[in-house]
Amino acid sequence: MGERRIKHYSSNHKILLVGEGDFSFSKCLASAFGTGANITATSLDTKEWLQRKHRHAMVNVKELENLGCTIIHGVSARSMKDHPQLQSKYFDRIVFNFPHSGFSHRAEYSNHMIKRHRKLVWAFLINASEMLTTKGQVHVRHKTTYPYSEWHIEELAEEAGLRLLKKSPFDINEFDGYVNKKGDGSKCDKSFPVGNSCTYKFAL
Numbered sequence: 001m002g003e004r005r006i007k008h009y010s011s012n013h014k015i016l017l018v019g020e021g022d023f024s025f026s027k028c029l030a031s032a033f034g035t036g037a038n039i040t041a042t043s044l045d046t047k048e049w050l051q052r053k054h055r056h057a058m059v060n061v062k063e064l065e066n067l068g069c070t071i072i073h074g075v076s077a078r079s080m081k082d083h084p085q086l087q088s089k090y091f092d093r094i095v096f097n098f099p100h101s102g103f104s105h106r107a108e109y110s111n112h113m114i115k116r117h118r119k120l121v122w123a124f125l126i127n128a129s130e131m132l133t134t135k136g137q138v139h140v141r142h143k144t145t146y147p148y149s150e151w152h153i154e155e156l157a158e159e160a161g162l163r164l165l166k167k168s169p170f171d172i173n174e175f176d177g178y179v180n181k182k183g184d185g186s187k188c189d190k191s192f193p194v195g196n197s198c199t200y201k202f203a204l
Contacts, residue, residue, distance in 0.1 A: 036069025
């Protein structure tokens, strides 16, 4: 099978997907490629919690496994480089779609929540920077409007030793089958409007 592409991704890339919700983004890529052999898709949730939270997750996981994708549950973006199944593994693309540290009684625009989200993204970028191939890229999809703009993603990447390659507008319709999820709280299986969002592309 020859190379197949979808937007920024090639079937030849070794791809690590972090913080997957119902694994629909992983399935979108694997379906476009016709194989998941080079894809490692991870979730923070255990398999048991995933079944409770996302009604279509296990169907997607099964399809991914049939396409040869590696599925790993219980992977934290904050410490993924030390996960037993990811140690000493290197990737051409490491992707975190709409990172979020979880909901609380605080508003998203509060300093408390902004700091909490920034800590998550910073830890992810630190880990990702140690898992890249020489020409690899880290992709973070993120809303660009307030209060999400206050996360200052580019600043966090610089602190992690990464440089910005490009900031590309994100159109969810270009990823057929991808259904973004809140991932936490009582509405964890619900989607949220991505609004004005972009893909930050970073490299070493």
